[in-house]
Amino acid sequence: MNAIQPALPLYAYQRRWVNDDARFKIAMFARQCGKTFTSTLELALDCARAEALGQRRRWVILSRGERQAREAMNEGVKLHLAALSAGFKAYDYDWSPGVKALEVELPGGSKITALPANPDTARGFSANVLLDEFAFHQDSRAIWKALFPVISKPGLKLRVISTPNGKGNKFYDLMTGKDDGWSRHTTDIYQAVADGLPRDVEELRRGAGDDDLWAQEFELKWLDEASAWLTFELITACEHDMAGLPEHYQGGPCFVGVDIASRNDLFVIWVAEQVGDVLWTREIIERRRITFAEQDMLLDAVFRRYRVIRCCMDQTGMGEKPVEDARARHGSSRVHGVLFTSAAKLELATRGKEGFEDRTLRIPAGRADLRADLHKLKKVTGATGVPRFVADSDSNGHADRTWACFLAQQAADGGSVPIDFTPMPALPRGFDNLGAVDRTDDSNTDQAEDYLSLVEPRATW
Numbered sequence: 001m002n003a004i005q006p007a008l009p010l011y012a013y014q015r016r017w018v019n020d021d022a023r024f025k026i027a028m029f030a031r032q033c034g035k036t037f038t039s040t041l042e043l044a045l046d047c048a049r050a051e052a053l054g055q056r057r058r059w060v061i062l063s064r065g066e067r068q069a070r071e072a073m074n075e076g077v078k079l080h081l082a083a084l085s086a087g088f089k090a091y092d093y094d095w096s097p098g099v100k101a102l103e104v105e106l107p108g109g110s111k112i113t114a115l116p117a118n119p120d121t122a123r124g125f126s127a128n129v130l131l132d133e134f135a136f137h138q139d140s141r142a143i144w145k146a147l148f149p150v151i152s153k154p155g156l157k158l159r160v161i162s163t164p165n166g167k168g169n170k171f172y173d174l175m176t177g178k179d180d181g182w183s184r185h186t187t188d189i190y191q192a193v194a195d196g197l198p199r200d201v202e203e204l205r206r207g208a209g210d211d212d213l214w215a216q217e218f219e220l221k222w223l224d225e226a227s228a229w230l231t232f233e234l235i236t237a238c239e240h241d242m243a244g245l246p247e248h249y250q251g252g253p254c255f256v257g258v259d260i261a262s263r264n265d266l267f268v269i270w271v272a273e274q275v276g277d278v279l280w281t282r283e284i285i286e287r288r289r290i291t292f293a294e295q296d297m298l299l300d301a302v303f304r305r306y307r308v309i310r311c312c313m314d315q316t317g318m319g320e321k322p323v324e325d326a327r328a329r330h331g332s333s334r335v336h337g338v339l340f341t342s343a344a345k346l347e348l349a350t351r352g353k354e355g356f357e358d359r360t361l362r363i364p365a366g367r368a369d370l371r372a373d374l375h376k377l378k379k380v381t382g383a384t385g386v387p388r389f390v391a392d393s394d395s396n397g398h399a400d401r402t403w404a405c406f407l408a409q410q411a412a413d414g415g416s417v418p419i420d421f422t423p424m425p426a427l428p429r430g431f432d433n434l435g436a437v438d439r440t441d442d443s444n445t446d447q448a449e450d451y452l453s454l455v456e457p458r459a460t461w
Contacts, residue, residue, distance in 0.1 A: 012195035013187040014038045018045070022183035026160040026174055030189040031217045032204070033197060039130055039161050040076030043112055046128075048084055051108035058110065058127035062117035062143070064136045065237075069102055069114040072132055077104060077112050122147035128157040135162040135171035136233045144170045163217050165233055172222065189218040208368060212375065229349060229377040229389065230402075234356040235363075236371070243281045244364030249273060249306065254282065255414075256302060256311040257407025259400045260295070260319040261288070267295050268404035269302055272361070272412065279355065279412055280362045282306070284370070284401065292322055296329075303330055310411040314403065316340040336414070338407060345389050349377070351413060352406035361409065373401040 010018065017027060017038055029035035043059045050057040061077075063069040081097045081104055098105040103113045115121050117137050122129075123146040137143055151158045162171050175184065193199055208214040213232060215221040242248050253274050261267030269285040285298055302308065311330070315323045315337030323337035338344060355361040364370060377399045378390050389399075 010038075010041075011192065011197055013185070013192060014041075017185055018042050020183055020185070023156075024158050024181055025183045025185070027185035027187070028163060028175060028220045029161060029187050030192060030220060031163060032199060033187060033189070033192045035161055035163075036072055036076045036132070037079075039132070039159060040072060041080050042159070043128075043130060044077060044080035044084060047106055047110040047112060051106055051110055054108070056109045058125075059112045059130065060125045060127045061112070061114040061130045061132055062122060062137075062147075063114060063132045064117060064138065066116045068133060069116055073102055073104070073112075073114045077114070081106075117143050119143055119146040123150060126150055126153060126156070128159075130159040131161070133162045134160050134174075135165035135169050137169075140170040164220055164222050165216070165231065166228075167222050176222075186220060188220045213368070213371065228375055229353060229379050230356055230374050232371070232375060234353070235374050238356050238359055238361050238363050239365035239371075240280075240362040241365050243362040244284060244367070246271075246283045246305070248280075249282050250275065251307065253309045254306040255279065255408050255411035256299075256306075256308055257404040257409070257411060258299060258311065258313040258322075259404040259407065260314045260316075260322055261290065261400075266400040267298075268400045269298060270401070270404035270408040271302055271306055272408045273306070274412060278360050278362060279409065281364060281405075284364070284404075286401070295322060296325060299326060300329065308334060310414045311335050312338050312407040312411040312414075314338060314340060314407065336411070338410065340403075342388055348403070348406040348410055349379070349389055352402075352409050355409050361405075363405070370401055373399055374405070377402050 011034075013029075014034065014037075017025075018041055027035075027039075029038070040061070043061070047057045047059065061069065061072050063072055078099060081099075085096055096107065102115065103111060105111050113125075113127075117131070119139070119142045122143045129147065129151055131137075131143075131147075134140055150156075160171065160174060165171070174182065187195075189199065189201060189204065193201060204218065205214055208218065212223055216223045216232065250273060255272050255274065257268075257270040257272075259266070259268045265288075267287045267290060269283075270281065271283040271285075272279040273282050274280075283302075285302070287294070287298065299311075303311075308330075311326070311334060313319060313323045313326060313335065316339055319337065323335065327335040327337075338348070363374075380388060380390055
């Protein structure tokens, strides 16, 4: 008789984690290693085991945001509980958990809840806790300060999982600590593959397209992100598969940022459409070593394809003439030049970063060159104490895409644009009845023709 095989066998590193019953347990997992699947499996099994003994178990998952909390429930907890329920039914035992969006309740009263993490939620539960992607929580130290007195109650368990995110967070402190109270697990991409995970490491490396990204998220190295203006976490949180595709333009108001090319730098036009309170990137045009005439043609094409409300252009140095010409072609109310002084760059970068932090911006997903460009910008303080921004120049540019992105956000912050308006002459029959004007009345006919001569160009616009 053949032994029964599990429907989804666990890899060795997953078994090591699930079988470790330490009270305080922490792990670093590389991307694409099933971190959420593995960590939530332990919770489901722990609750099922408790109910088999006539007990109740309470688990709370604290994620970095609501979207991640839903993912932990939908891609982890609910899948495991559905599998357990199917197993019980095979033995004619009805074991059907009650399922809500962010909470499941087992038949015996055990519960698993997923929530966005903040100090208040961390303080409000007396339960076993899983801190999911803890290195990326907005204020990991404040959350930890609120949580640990609660979790210190005898018998409660704490699980902490994440990929690295620099050294300036509580996850780094816990993972690198030397105390004996923690059981620590580390699984980089090489270990995961050695344990059986079917991944092509070289293919993944090429797909990452960025050495820092690969080192941090797959090799689990502690990169110092302190000087990076936009961390990888901020960047990837704003990525979306539908961003950067002109065919998804909905006809709404658009805001444009233009970084003028200098020698071998990139000429970049960043087009963003306002949809509700979110700026959706619709197109990023990039050219290298093209003439000013060609740059003008590309910008004119953008004004034809999109309903551009405002365009902000880099006016520094050689940008003076392109800005002057663009204002003449498209109007001074729609085209604004920005001189890249230290103060202006600080304002641009600060507002741009807020868009990433608030997730009011959507950028193309999966573009390693764009991700690297956004990540290379650094804020440094000179000898005089005045902050400035620097970026290493390489084949991907000199943070040109980043400044174009910030300029587009600046354009969106400009408020409403005045539009020339000429009041229409009143007609006795009203606008809706223009076609019904009595042609026998010469005065009415002349008046209607005058009215239509005003309306037609505006309707075309």
